[in-house]
Amino acid sequence: MPLDIVLLYGSYRRDRLGIRLAQFLLSRFEARGDRPMLIDAKAVGLPMLDRMYKEHAKGEAPENMERAAETIRTADAFVFIAGEYNNGVQPGLKNLTDHFLEEWFWRPAAIACYSRGIFGGVRAMMNWRVTLAEMGMPTISSIFPVGQIGQALDPEGMPTGDAGARLERNFVKFAEDLAWWAEAAKAQRALKAPPY
């Protein structure tokens, strides 16, 4: 059964590199037979948080927020593509995420972290685990760290060299882990309505 997997990416930098990872993940989830969709915070263009989605009267949220809410609400699982700024999360992705709350509940999330350096954004990943737990998303155990992203993926998101080959191998376990939890959550939601 194909899964609706929503990928979220939040760099606003004009020379951003994480978009390569978004492209790679989109193509690999598609190749698995899933239905991945990217929410690119910069393209969606929400302002710095003023009113959360739920603070708008029904039907009165701005169209871009309404569309993002619908995409999030109908997802089976999420993948946060998390770059690292000063050992922490990227503000663009955090800002997008904070606009929503209940829309995230009862589905698992995975974290694909990256950086230009060798550590692959794992410190941002640790921060995201805390935030995602607060937002009703259990995070899966597998992570997808990409160090030296500019060398591992080319501008079209194609893996290059040894680092790229490692990504291809690591993706299999990462995707299988996420799919297992997404299917489990989907089956449970069908069996029993979430308690709140």
Ligand SMILES: Cc1cc2nc3c(=O)[nH]c(=O)nc-3n(C[C@H](O)[C@H](O)[C@H](O)COP(=O)(O)O)c2cc1C
């Ligand atoms: C404000 C800022 C802070 C950064 N801090 C870190 C850091 O703490 N650790 C790290 O490995 N890389 C850091 N970097 C380098 C980023 O990993 C690199 O620029 C990466 O490409 C950012 O993602 P993006 O290109 O999608 O915006 C930082 C970059 C910026 C712009």
